[in-house]
Structure formats: C-alpha cells, structure tokens
Amino acid sequence: KAGVTQTPRYLIKTRGQQVTLSCSPISGHRSVSWYQQTPGQGLQFLFEYFSETQRNKGNFPGRFSGRQFSNSRSEMNVSTLELGDSALYLCASSREGGQFFGPGTRLTVL
Amino acid sequence: QKEVEQNSGPLSVPEGAIASLNCTYSDRGSQSFFWYRQYSGKSPELIMFIYSNGDKEDGRFTAQLNKASQYVSLLIRDSQPSDSATYLCAVNPGRNNNDMRFGAGTRLTVKP
Numbered sequence: 001k002a003g004v005t006q007t008p009r010y011l012i013k014t015r016g017q018q019v020t021l022s023c024s025p026i027s028g029h030r031s032v033s034w035y036q037q038t039p040g041q042g043l044q045f046l047f048e049y050f051s052e053t054q055r056n057k058g059n060f061p062g063r064f065s066g067r068q069f070s071n072s073r074s075e076m077n078v079s080t081l082e083l084g085d086s087a088l089y090l091c092a093s094s095r096e097g098g099q100f101f102g103p104g105t106r107l108t109v110l
Numbered sequence: 111q112k113e114v115e116q117n118s119g120p121l122s123v124p125e126g127a128i129a130s131l132n133c134t135y136s137d138r139g140s141q142s143f144f145w146y147r148q149y150s151g152k153s154p155e156l157i158m159f160i161y162s163n164g165d166k167e168d169g170r171f172t173a174q175l176n177k178a179s180q181y182v183s184l185l186i187r188d189s190q191p192s193d194s195a196t197y198l199c200a201v202n203p204g205r206n207n208n209d210m211r212f213g214a215g216t217r218l219t220v221k222p
Binding site: 102 | 144146152153154155156159198200209210211212213214215
C-alpha cells in the first residue's frame with residue numbers, strides 16, 4: 001500500500017500570505033489528522049477529519065482551517081501567515097493501532 | 111503539568127546495551143499508547159502500540175504499560191547505532207479518538 005503523501009514538500013511564503021497544504025491518506029483510511037511540529041513546541045495537534053467532518057480540534061487560532069473531501073484527501077489552509085507559523089506540518093492517517101505520518105510540508109514564513 | 115511528559119535526554123547508551131525510555135501521562139482515562147521514532151529531518155514512524163497493562167514485545171522492542179501509575183516505557187534491547195533517533199510517546203484519550211497527545215520526545219544516541 002502506498003503511504004501518506006503530502007504536497008508540496010517545501011514552501012516559502014511571506015507574512016500576510018495564505019497557504020494551502022494537501023494530504024492524501026493511505027487507501028482505506030478515513031481519518032486524517034494534522035499536526036504542527038516546531039523545535040520549541042514539539043508536535044501539536046491541529047485538527048482531525050473523519051468522513052468529511054471535523055471531529056476534533058486543537059488549540060490553534062481560526063487562521064488555521066481544514067477540510068476533507070469525499071475521497072478522504074484533506075487540505076489545510078493557513079491565512080494571514082505569521083513568522084511563528086514556520087514549521088513542519090504533518091498529516092497522519094489512522095486506523096486502529098496508530099497513526100501513520102506523511103513526510104510533511106516544511107513551511108518557511110519570511 | 112504537561113499531558114505527556116518525557117525526559118528530553120539526550121540518552122546515550124553503548125551499542126548492544128538496553129535503552130530504556132520513559133513516559134508519563136496525566137489523563138487517567140487514556141486508552142491507547144504509542145511509541146514513534148523520528149530520525150532527524152524525517153517524519154515520525156510508528157514502532158509500537160499498547161492498550162493493556164503489562165508488556166508487549168516486538169523484536170528488539172518491548173513496550174510496558176502501567177495504567178495505575180500512568181506510566182509507559184519502551185525498552186530497546188541490543189541497541190544499534192541505527193536506533194539513534196528521537197523517540198516520541200503518544201497517548202490517545204479514547205480508542206476511536208485520534209486527538210493524539212505527544213510528548214516532547216527523548217533523543218537517544220547509541221554509540222558504537
């Protein structure tokens with residue numbers, strides 16, 4: 001089975017711009033979660049989507065949003081980018097027995 | 111108090127030794143527990159999960175869970191230099207809830 005894929009792998013944006021990241025889960029996995037990873041804060045949960053519905057949400061501002069499509073692919077959007085949004089954004093798809101991470105999107109905000 | 115706590119390390123062990131990684135969690139109702147390995151510049155890779163009290167072995171890895179003490183550990187036997195990585199403990203509050211809480215990770219170095 002193919003693993004979780006994320007695009008793009010790297011992004012450079014400037015403050016105030018917006019960005020959309022994409023994630024394709026492992027075939028058959030209906031749950032997709034998004035995380036932000038930074039050296040200072042570690043892995044922090046953003047939100048989880050299941051069957052096109054947001055099922056859980058972490059403690060991030062409303063500038064961070066997401067959605068899931070009928071084929072389970074998910075997108076994450078960050079509006080009005082801030083310098084502190086520079087991070088590795090990880091998507092994970094789930095089945096019982098754990099979450100499986102994609103390679104991540106490295107976002108740099110200048 | 112953080113929800114999931116790990117010693118940040120670094121933990122250094124000689125090749126062939128047993129590496130012991132520890133994790134405590136605050137939510138007593140947590141149902142499932144996971145260990146991930148993350149190499150520098152890579153994404154986390156699931157290596158073990160455990161739901162029930164006791165030990166679970168998989169090759170050189172043993173996960174130990176003590177719900178009464180809210181404690182999870184990972185033992186790596188016959189440590190190899192390729193085991194050098196950051197190990198993340200993750201706790202899932204419910205069996206069908208994927209709102210995973212991660213510890214900050216313990217950096218392990220295995221010296222040849």
